[in-house]
Amino acid sequence: MKDAKHANYTQLDHKVDIVGEQGVVILTSLQAYEQFAWCREYFSQQPQEGYFIWVKRSQPQPITTSIVMCSQYVTQNSLNLVVVDQDVQAEMINTCAAQRGNLYGKHIGHTKIVVKENARFKVKHVHSWGKDDTVNSNLELTLKRGSEVSYSQRCNHAPLKLTLENINYLDEYASLNYAATVLSEQGQIEMYDDTYLNGRKSNGISRVKMIARENTRLHAQSRMFANAAGTGHLDCMGLLLGDNSDIVAIPELINKNRDASLTHEASVGKISEEVLNYLRSRGLTEDEAIDLVVTGFLGEEENVVIDGVPVSSKTYM
Amino acid sequence: MLKIENLSTEVNGKKILKKVNLKIARGETHVLLGANASGKSTLLYTLMGFPEYTVVKGRIVYDSKDITRLSIEERAKLGMAAVYQNPPTINVRLSKLLDKIARKKVNLKGIESLLDREINLGYSGGERKLSEIIQVTSLDPEFIILDELDAGLDVENLERLSSVVKQEFADKSILLITHRGKALRFFRPDCAHVMLNGEIICSSTNWKRIWKTIEEDGYERCKTCQLHPAGS
Numbered sequence: 049m050k051d052a053k054h055a056n057y058t059q060l061d062h063k064v065d066i067v068g069e070q071g072v073v074i075l076t077s078l079q080a081y082e083q084f085a086w087c088r089e090y091f092s093q094q095p096q097e098g099y100f101i102w103v104k105r106s107q108p109q110p111i112t113t114s115i116v117m118c119s120q121y122v123t124q125n126s127l128n129l130v131v132v133d134q135d136v137q138a139e140m141i142n143t144c145a146a147q148r149g150n151l152y153g154k155h156i157g158h159t160k161i162v163v164k165e166n167a168r169f170k171v172k173h174v175h176s177w178g179k180d181d182t183v184n185s186n187l188e189l190t191l192k193r194g195s196e197v198s199y200s201q202r203c204n205h206a207p208l209k210l211t212l213e214n215i216n217y218l219d220e221y222a223s224l225n226y227a228a229t230v231l232s233e234q235g236q237i238e239m240y241d242d243t244y245l246n247g248r249k250s251n252g253i254s255r256v257k258m259i260a261r262e263n264t265r266l267h268a269q270s271r272m273f274a275n276a277a278g279t280g281h282l283d284c285m286g287l288l289l290g291d292n293s294d295i296v297a298i299p300e301l302i303n304k305n306r307d308a309s310l311t312h313e314a315s316v317g318k319i320s321e322e323v324l325n326y327l328r329s330r331g332l333t334e335d336e337a338i339d340l341v342v343t344g345f346l347g348e349e350e351n352v353v354i355d356g357v358p359v360s361s362k363t364y365m
Numbered sequence: 366m367l368k369i370e371n372l373s374t375e376v377n378g379k380k381i382l383k384k385v386n387l388k389i390a391r392g393e394t395h396v397l398l399g400a401n402a403s404g405k406s407t408l409l410y411t412l413m414g415f416p417e418y419t420v421v422k423g424r425i426v427y428d429s430k431d432i433t434r435l436s437i438e439e440r441a442k443l444g445m446a447a448v449y450q451n452p453p454t455i456n457v458r459l460s461k462l463l464d465k466i467a468r469k470k471v472n473l474k475g476i477e478s479l480l481d482r483e484i485n486l487g488y489s490g491g492e493r494k495l496s497e498i499i500q501v502t503s504l505d506p507e508f509i510i511l512d513e514l515d516a517g518l519d520v521e522n523l524e525r526l527s528s529v530v531k532q533e534f535a536d537k538s539i540l541l542i543t544h545r546g547k548a549l550r551f552f553r554p555d556c557a558h559v560m561l562n563g564e565i566i567c568s569s570t571n572w573k574r575i576w577k578t579i580e581e582d583g584y585e586r587c588k589t590c591q592l593h594p595a596g597s
Binding site for chain 1: 437
């Protein structure tokens, strides 16, 4: 499997490198805008940068994208479009990152993902920023009838300002499992996600996990709208570790269909003394105990498989 | 191995332990009996160094070293460990915790399914005890406190876990804390003590006699029974 290839889009500052693969069309957004008239409806304006990925056949390897800030004061403004054709199964690994700290960069990413009928699409989106960067990541997911999407984004190195916004539309029998995890220190983080259950038997799950270390403002608002007889669940959890920090978690359920079922859970708190003392009695220092609980809270970092080889997310980054 | 001298402890300003004296030699198993709320668990947490249990008088000597003012982790590193009755639920997989704390390789055959689960989340009573014993075994301790090992276990599970404990900690010092006494016949302790109202009022190597008295007349009888007064 080591000889297996995968489709890839890499953007360093504004310089783009693309590796295509059978069954996947990868272009810059501008190229796609000019080449395919049908895709223009998905762009609010003519894109200047960003990627266009059209998955026409199931992919044995994950498609990878990397948009990286490398130079000081760089501003990236990506308009991205991903279309997964009917009955296709694919996986994508997105990396959005700053190559190093002190870049004072600005990254704006607007991504639309359209997953067509009965397609299966899994996305892992890893963010890693410098402390002085500003990031606005905007995602729109459209799930056509019977499609399944798992989208997980994780930011263990949050920038000075981070806004994550996403909006999800689910047709009949569509299923979405969305998860966002953010760990921030001295950051100002805003997260908004709206899920619309527009078709009967649609199922949406949104899980948001936040950890605030010192001097951090974390605000998360998750909303689930039931316009049809679907099921939805919101989960909003915050762990407050540092001083002079706050977390606001607001789950909202808006039900417009009496046959729909919506639930939510929310909790914000610190690590209990009972847990810390227990772990210390197993020989861990207080800091080690906190790290262990934080790791558990964030969830295991799954390996990603690149060219048939499992690679830890950290190594991949 | 462990010497408790004239120990008095307060919790939130309330005096719980009063002038407790106890000596456990290396390789010995002692049992501490007592009714609910008699102070047994307070002794456990005081010995382990939990901060809210304040020693106001006396001292704890472990392996010839005064550990009264040592932190929890310092005591753990010296070889003290506890199997808790009600350990907290932690959103960390058991295997992950073992990776961090283990000083000794533990035979994990037959408990693989437990390893992948978050600590104590949805565990049965038996799984909870097993998880505790696995953790403590991995620490390779010299002195182990078993808090109410027999609570919430049926006889078969108690026998199985007791035999695991006896095998793993064959040459270690053990303090078994219980109010039911179901575990006594599996451990056959070298010495039994009875605690009432924060005081050890009775100590004897004749644990069978002590337990028979308690079984027949309850802990109330210990208040008036003068067969084996502590310190005699």
